[in-house]
Amino acid sequence: MSSRRSRTTLASVAASAGVSVATVSKVLNDHPQVAPGTRSLVQSMLREHGYVPRASRRESAKAAPAVEIWANEWCTYSTEIIAGAIAAGAESDVAAVVTTIEHAATGDASWARDLAAAGRRAVITLADGPSPSQLAALSRARLPVVVVDPLNPPRPPAASVGATNFAGGLSATRHLLELGHQRIAYLGGPATTATNQARMHGYRAAMEAADLPVPTEYVRTADFCYPHGVKAGAALLDLRPAPTAIFAACDYIALGAIETARARGLRIPEDLSVVGFDDTQLAAMTSPQLTTVRQPLRAMGALALRIALRLAGGEEIASHHMELATELVIRDSTQAA
Incomplete structure (x- = not known):
């Protein structure tokens, strides 16, 4: 069975307005020989039916x-x-x-x-x-x-x-684990969005496979933006023990976390490793260049x-x-x- 919506026709609009098809056509073409009340009624029915007039052949030839x-x-x-x-x-x-x-x-x-x-x-x-x-x-x-x-x-x-957001979160966290990091934090976007949850679940799956705990305070979500990286990164670095690595759910969050670490005199990556997500142009422009999960x-x-x-x-x-x-x-x- 086709689920396609049936096309609204001039005849259906005319029937709803109680006028002829010719009258509807005149309204569409802004013909002067239509009474104001009739014109207003037809225009109302056109809007109600969601009628979209076909472009004329001349207009179609001009516009790509x-x-x-x-x-x-x-x-x-x-x-x-x-x-x-x-x-x-x-x-x-x-x-x-x-x-x-x-x-x-x-x-x-x-x-x-x-x-x-x-x-x-x-x-x-x-x-x-x-x-x-x-x-x-x-x-x-x-x-x-x-x-x-x-x-x-x-x-x-x-x-x-x-x-593949889950696979991306998994590979980012596995990379940090393979480098010997155990205290790995996650900075994500809006908590209820499917995108954030998939990346976070990839992170948690890698940590669980390594039999490593994830303290509640090591997971922080807000927005996919630079200020979140700055603010949440500072909160992470205030913890004792603080994480030695951060997986950020986008490059902007990662760069914000790097900036707040630098402001405290920490070196990247000697004192803190950071992984981003997206691989925007900024990832290769920052210093040091950002390890990240590339979205095509x-x-x-x-x-x-x-x-x-x-x-x-x-x-x-x-x-x-x-x-x-x-x-x-x-x-x-x-x-x-």
């Missing part, structure tokens, strides 16, 4: 198909994903339009219809998926959604592309765009959540205990 990319913030992490999506779009002759606009969660979903009318074929978001109301509006406008590196994988029909961010962006185009074309996909492999990149921020 495009995919909308929502990015809440600009940073080395997001630009890597966006670069991958743009490159994949160029290969398919599809434009990637990047915006930071957050559409209001209101009953008016005209913004979604406007996207479809402007030639958008799908929407890609980073980390934070659309809100339920946004997702509903996009669904009514027949715009498929793909979330890259989701904090929490969205439910179908939205799709998502992520990485560009490949994730490219895959998201290809999935979005398949969904826009009405194709079936094997899974609504796909994961690409992570890889531990050993640099200079870790050494033997």
Whole structure:
């Protein structure tokens, strides 16, 4: 049985408004010979039905198909994903339009219809998926959604592309264990997100396999951001005994922990080993260069765009959540205990 939403037609809008199809067509084309009251009624029915007019042949010839990319913030992490999506779009002759606009969660979903009318074929978001109301509006406008590196994988029909977070957390912690560290702490993102939990569970699995305890105060979660690394890193270093190594759930947290250690006169990695996650450009620019778990961010962006185009074309996909492999990149921020 097909789960695809039936297409709203001019006839269904006309029936709801109690007018002829010709009258609805005149309203859509802004024809002057329509009474104001009738025009207002038809426009209301068009919004209620979520009707998206087909672009004219002339408009379609002028405008290349495009995919909308929502990015809440600009940073080395997001630009890597966006670069991958743009490159994949160029290969398919599809434009990637990047915006930071957050559409209001209101009953008016005209913004979604406007996207479809402007030639958008799908929407890609980073980390934070659309809100339920946004997702509903996009669904009514027949715009498929793909979330890259989701904090929490969205439910179908939205799709998502992520990485092997559990395996990444496991490999990062095993690396520190192999260097002889036993007092290893974890600095993570929001506690309830699936991304954080997978990385943390990888850390705990490695510690448990090594038969090493994890003190409650050695696990601290807040946000995937630099200030969290600074604040939580300071709290860890105040402990007695303090950890000799930290696995941070993103590069920004790792760099914050390194900075707070330096402020106390500690050396990296002689006094404290630190491992990050993501392998953004900053990881290779810091001193010492950061050992980290590489997410294939560009490949994730490219895959998201290809999935979005398949969904826009009405194709079936094997899974609504796909994961690409992570890889531990050993640099200079870790050494033997």
